[in-house]
Each structure stands twice: as C-alpha cells, then as structure tokens.
Amino acid sequence: MRFEHPATFNPIDQLKVIGHPTSRIEGPLKTTGTAPYAYERHDVVANQAYGCVVGSAIGKGRIAAIDLEAAKAAPGVLAIVTAENAGKLGKGERNAAPLLGGPEIAHYHQAVAIAVASTFEQARAAVQLIRIDYAKGDSKFDLAAVLDTAGTPNPSFGGPADTDIGDFATAFAVAPVQLDATYTTPDQGHAMMEPHASIAAWDGDKLTVWTSNQMIAWGVEDLAKTLGIPKENVRLISPYIGGGFGGKLFLRADVLLAALGARAAGRPVKVALQRPLMFNNTTHRPATIQRIRIGAERDGKITAIGHESWSGNVIGGEPEMAVSQTRLLYAGANRMTATRLAALDLPEGNAMRAPGEASGMMALEIAVDELADKLGIDPVALRITNDTQVDPEHPERHFSQRQLVQCLNEGAARFGWNKRNPKPGQVRDGRWLIGMGVAAAFRNNLVTKSAARVRLDQQGRVTVETDMTDIGTGSYTIIAQTAAEMMGVPLEKVVVRLGDSDFPVSCGSGGQWGGNNSTAGVYAACVKLREAIAQKLGINSEEAVFADGVVRTGNRNVPLAQAAGGGDLVAEDAIEYGDLAKTYQQSTFGAHFVEVGVDADTAEIRVRRMLAVCAAGRILNPKAARSQVIGAMTMGVGAALMEDLVVDKRHGLFITHDLAAYEVPVHADIPHQDMVFLDETDPMSSPMKAKGVAELGICGVAAAVANAVYNATGVRVREYPITLDKLLAQMPEPV
C-alpha cells in the first residue's frame, strides 16, 4: 500500500481498540519470568556451549603476539577464535570498527578473542589464560585537543554538514541582545538492563541466531556480509529484548563471536557480553562540544541563530547530528548550522535514544533560557514569541501539526509556572534552594517502509507476523490493537509474532519510528486480508463492515471464521510512503517542566517534580506511550545529573565502564512525574495518523533540569553532567 495522500476516515478512526490504555499483552510473561530472553533459550537447540569474550587491553595499536596454549589446555575448552583463525571476515554496512579486532586494534575492549567451553565458568576462566602482547600506536583520545583537525563530514542522516540561510554573521553582529555560549555533553552509554546476548547454531551452512536486536533485517544483512555467506542462510530470532536504546540497532560482537565460536566448536554457542565490557565494546552516544549564538531584538524576536557542533568518531563513523533541531525549532530569518567531525580512537559512537536531537536540545534549550534571562523575558513566553508554523529554512513548507505553544501553555498552567521566581537563588524550602526550569521537547517523525503478514484461521483468530521488535515499548500490544481494530475482533483473538527474520521485513525499532510505521504496515496487510475475506464471501469489501467478529453487508452477518472455512486466508503487504514527509515537516512536540531542590550546603541536586506535555499525533495506546515518555524523562535526568562515560585520555577508554561507575537514576532520584498528551491526529503521517513519542520524551529534559538548577542557585553550568563539584565554588555561602 502506498501512502501518498493525507489519510481520510478509515477503520482505525473507530477507536474501539486503538487509543485505549491496554496493558501490555506480553506483560504477564515478563512479570512471571516466562518471556524467554536470548540468553535463556535453553529450549531451542541442544548441546549449547558457552563463549566468553576478550576485549582489547589497549585503545589503539596492534596485537604483537598472542599465546593461546594455556587457554586451549584449560578444562572444558572447546575452541578459541581470534582474527588469526577466524577465516576471512567482511564488515557490516553499519559497523565502522571491525567487530573482531586483530592484529589492528581500533578501540579499547574491541573483541579480540572468544573462548568456547562446556560451561560458562570454564569459558570465563579460560579467557584469563589468553596472553596477548600489544604494541600501542599513535592515538587521539581527547576531543577538545583535536578540534582543529575536525573536518566537514558527509552525514548519512540528519541533514547536511552546513546550512546557511540569510546573513547570520551580520544579523548576529547587529542584534541588540546577543548570546554566545559553548556547551559540552559527555559520551553516554545505553546501559540497558539486558546485555547484548546471542545463541548461534549452525546446521550445515545455515546459521540461526537467537539474539537481542532492534533491527532484524539489518542484523541479517550485516551478519551475512561479515561472514561472507548468503543472506538466505541466516536467520535471526529476537522476540524479547531487555532494552536497547539504540545500542542494539546493529550487529554487534556477541552475534558474530557466537557464530564463529559455534563454527569452531561444532556446537551451538551462547554469548552474553560481560557488563564491564559493554561500554567500550559496543557503541555509545558521542560527546559533543557545541557553540550556540543567538541574536534577538529587545522584544525577544530572534533575528539570528547559529549552532555549531563538534564530535569525534572512529574512521568511518558518523558525526553526532546535534544541530538538526535548531534548523526547525524557532523562527529567525538568519540562521546557520555546522557539524564537524574529528577522528578519534575511542570506541565507535552511534545512535542512542534521539541521536543528535537529545544532545543538541541539551545545549539549545539552555541557550534559550540564557537568552530569556538576558532579555528579562519569561522563558515560556520567549519560546512562544519565536514559534513558527513553517520550516524556517523553507517557509513554503508547513509543519503537518505543531502544537508547541499549546504544550508550553498547558504545561505552564498545570505546573504552576507562574509561581516561579524569575530571579535565581531566591526560593528556599528548609535546606533546599528551589528552582523551576522549562525546555521545549522536539523530535521529528520518520516514515519508512514496513511490512506484515496477517492470517485468518478457522477459529476466527488473526495472527500477525512481522520482523518488528518489541524492545519493551509495547509493539506487541499496539500491533494487536491495530489488527483487532481492522478485523473487528476482540484483542484475545489476535496473536502477534515478532522479531523473526522469517517474517516480512518491518521498519524495526529505532528513531521513534517503530510505532507508527509498524502498525501502518499491519494496517496495510489487514486491508488486503479484508479484501480477501470479502472476495471469499462474495461481497463487496468497500461495503463490508468488520465488527464483533462478523462481516456485515446490509443485513447479512457472516462470522469471520467462516471465511477461513476452506483454509487459512493469508495476506501480506507493506506500507510505503510518497512525498508527504517532504511536502510537510512532520514532527512531534512537547514541553518539559522540572522543579529541583539544590542542597544549600552540599550542592546536591535532587529533582522534585517533573511534567511533560506532549503532542505527538494519535496516541495508539496511552498507557504504553506514557511509559515511554516517563522512561525518557528518567533518562533525561540521568543525562542532566550523572551519566558520564569519562574518557581516560592517556589509556583511551571510558573508565566508568560498569554500573557502579556509570550512574543512572535510581528510584530515589525520580520523584513525582506527570505527563499529558494533547489531542492530536496527524493525517500526513500514515493511515494510523500517529507519530513517535519515545524519543520526543528525552529531548529537552536535561536542559529543563539545568535551567531549574540555575533558577535555584544562580549558577549556570554548561558542561554536562551537572554535578555538585561544578556548583560548589559559586554557591552562596551557607547561612
């Protein structure tokens, strides 16, 4: 099905099932521990052996010598695979650094070997016996030190490296009020609960991998390419995923090494990346240095806005596209952005929840707060003053929906924003200095092809199959809701099967595109199934009403199951998109409000209240969507206050590489959270009229926290995370 014209009334608009806060249909499996995750698939294949991964001990250089003798002789060891004996390997389309290093080492903890043994303990003991001598090479580990060497990249997503509209330099120079500030964001890790884990089994030249991956088709393609085997010989199965946040978008070392280990050992092999290895071995959100300049009239109207960002990556890696939201968020005739990329020998940077947008909004939304302060204008009002209903670079291009102003106003009213004292450092509650902060949330909606297969059987059951994944987001549930709505059956009559490369290729989970596109694909397949059913029953599908388990035309009611009387009816289709995403800017909006307390003595920062108001198209399942947003708000608090992959610039690694050193919020950090969706349907996005929410939720949160800290203390911190040591020196003397 091609989606080329704005959606009109369709069966989804009945909202009998869609739009309801249905609890996750796979929830009971998860809460009872019976949803099997990749590493627990003891049932799927016999005789599983265990693999343990060795990560490089240096950041850059080469392996001079490797001695496997002791490890090979260790109890239970079945095989040891290194680059030397792995055979010729290719590299996945979406991997920059090779997943199995050696002799060249691209980054710290790059996998260099896997030991396979009969038990996990034997494999873990064996890796300690592998002796590797390294020769360190020339290296660059410090982004700030290599800024001069940064070049102009050719990004594969997120827009061009340079944009230039009007005359930024002049407009900024003559602006009566100017802001020019530099912000930094650190490297961040996904730190999902379930580590990267896989079981690989060969059957002749056919390979099956039970794994934890967000994008099945990408994984198949890149695994086949890396191993140099046909795609058809690879099957990936990933029905349950314990969090990904972008860290599982791509083929990673667990999959490859399990496959190589299994080939070498002649047995199925399971591998989970050890937690302390994950942060340097896999991808991360790259650090940025961002300079923002804004020029404004005294009434707050922005006349010039410029945003430059620098990040680093391994050769072949992408820049962090931190400036892209600045191109669209606020009005202003003169504008520029620039993205620069430096070569660094740190682990590979890649997507993490709202890649680019989250980092960019962390800086931009502090800058707007600073500007408001300079102007003496309320930061909510300043944002409203500079709202735009069109793409500021291409004024003929409208937003399909843009309710930023409504989000800000609704949020301000609900949060009690009018109680905020604009003068910082004035409000106290016992030992706490209290402050409020606001930031806009803004993330684009991405449309991409997604396919599904639906089957009607003689029991009147509808089974949906698609390689879409559920990374804890609720895909199972919204897909079931879509099929139930389309086929006129109750939810209990729908079976959803996901995450298997034998199923039609979906959009996968990433970039907050999963919900809208995967359900639109199911919609397309259901339209086809409705036609097949109508044809079978000899009725006109245009006139048929699918409801309550029957197909109705005029006063004729036929049970749905009857259509499958002669055998299952199967339909497969994909949603594909025309130009609506080009003719309209499709985006999601929100406003984050945060109240913090800062201990007047110790400068400890504790969030007290949070509110997000979001407008993100049709909300397919308000419960699942709300969970996504409050989860994203929590992650935003982590970004604001603690998450920091600290670079050791001498050894070239993230030294905070376990969950003790890489702090993420705990329950005690997250107080009262509230979130509200504004009513919205977006007919430009898809027949579902939905958009994404999961990444919108994190965009702007950290800046709202930062702005609240400033309002509480009068101390402006421009280097994330905002920790007490950065406040202390400027804190008011204790009384």
Add this chain to the structure above:
Amino acid sequence: MRSFSYERAASPGAAAAAAASTANAKFIAGGTNLLDLMKLEIETPAHLIDVNDLALDRIEETADGGLRIGALVRNTELAADARVRRDYGVLSRALLAGASGQLRNKATTAGNLLQRTRCPYFYDTNLPCNKRKPGSGCAAIGGFGRQHAVVGASEACIATHPSDMAVAMRVLDAVVETVRPDGTTRSIPIAELHRLPGDSPEIETVLQPGELITAVVLPRPVGGTQAYRKVRDRASYAFALVSVAAIVQPDGTGRVALGGVAHKPWRVEAADAELPRGAKAVTARLLGDAKPTKDNAYKLPLAERTLAAVLRDPRA
C-alpha cells in the same frame, strides 16, 4: 574466576588455623565484595573458608555497658537493633546510607570493614594499579580522580576506603577483636585497623595472614546528637563523595570522622577539640595536610560545608 577449593570452618580458631595452613586462602562471609572481585580475577584465592557457621552472629551487651557485635552480624540486622538505634544512632544511619537493602541483608560487619576500594582503575585489570598488582603503578594518578583521596594518600595510591559503617565505627572508637592462627586473640582499636597506602597499598590493614575478625566492640554509649551525612551524586545506591559522621554534645564538644577522603575513615583527635569553634576550624585541622588534585579539590569545601550543615542541624 579461578577454580578454588572450599570449606566450612567449625570454629573461629579452626578458621584462622586453616587460613594460615592453606596457601592463598581467604575467608568468605556475605561474599558481596569478594565474589565480585573473584569474577574479575582481581582476587584469586585458591581456597575459601566459609565463616558463616561460626556463631558470630549475635549482638551482646558487654560488662561495661557497651555492645559486642559479632563479625557475622548482617548490616540490616545491626542497623535495626534497638540498642544501636538508641545509643549509637550514627552507626545505624551510616549502615542504612550504604549499598541497598538486598546487599545489606548479606553484608556482614567484618566483611564491611574489609571491603576493598571502588577505584575504577583497581577494577580494570588491563590498567596499572599498585594495589592490585604491586609495583605496576597507579593509573588513577593523572587519570580520573574525582572520587579519590585528598588526604593521607601516597605516590603509590590515592584510593579511598568505601565503607560508610567504618566511618561511624571510627567516630564511636570501636575496637576490633580477632583470633590468630595460633589461637591467640587481640583487640585492635579501629583507628589502627586500616593502614594508609604508603609504599604498599596492597596491604590495607594490620591484620596478619589468617587473622579472623570475631567481633567489633562498641564502648559504652557517649550520648550526644549523632549524625551521619553522606553526600553523593545520586540519591541512593552510590558511594560517598564525602561523608561526615559526628557526635555533638549539648555543650558543643564532640567528635567527627570523614568518609570518602582517605584510604581509611578519617579522624584527627585534635580536630575534635575544635568543634566548639565550628566547621571551618575543624576541617582546617582535619584536612590541613590535604593534597587534592584538580579533580577532587572540591572535596575540601564540600567536607567543610557538609560538616557545617551537620553542626547546624544534625537531624536534617
């Protein structure tokens, strides 16, 4: 993790004797620290002596009105003990500020005292660390040192001791009781239990090989208002950047110990005497010899401000 042999000791004396007679043996109590370190091969004992059956899990009153806490008393139980809550509030508060409920259910009094540093370089076996591998160097010096010691450190090691409980024990003048492999016992004032790193940061206490902690004795209660204030980046489940244990008497005298600043709980008796003159005077004495780095210099004002807050309102 290396393979190891395992036994359950029948008595404290037998445990100590076994530890001395078996090469590379270690005691295991709750295992919450030791097992993590063994998995990473930071600790590689060849033999484990399980001390959980030694009947050292009681809290009893001593003849002079103090408390004898068995080495195996769990942190949860100790924090909840009515006598501890009434007479040694600083200890109960310190315990509850540490780790998590699940960990405290397993963690023991002796194990807590002997837990090892959380220096991230100690945890990465690819990097130099004098504590883990004597003579290999100290990667923390010149590296990421935000958590590290500001006082009492050496050129060999700048690690901190991570225990909260030990800081409270230090301010309470606790005494550690042990039994040695030859069956003799001794009492070690807590001030002397932990060593400064000096040239041999791998030797963390004055305990001799095989010496088993059997109990920790708290002297009779000293009264006063007792406070434990732990400062950290997140609200729970994080080690202290700085912590303050204080006992303040109605006349303004009292005692102070700091956590998170040194290789051991940090107390200077001469600094206690400054308490009536306020936080600035106390910290000047306590941290007068501090040699902070750029990364951890914040701990000096932080310690002073935290102490000031505690003195102003010990119950906050």
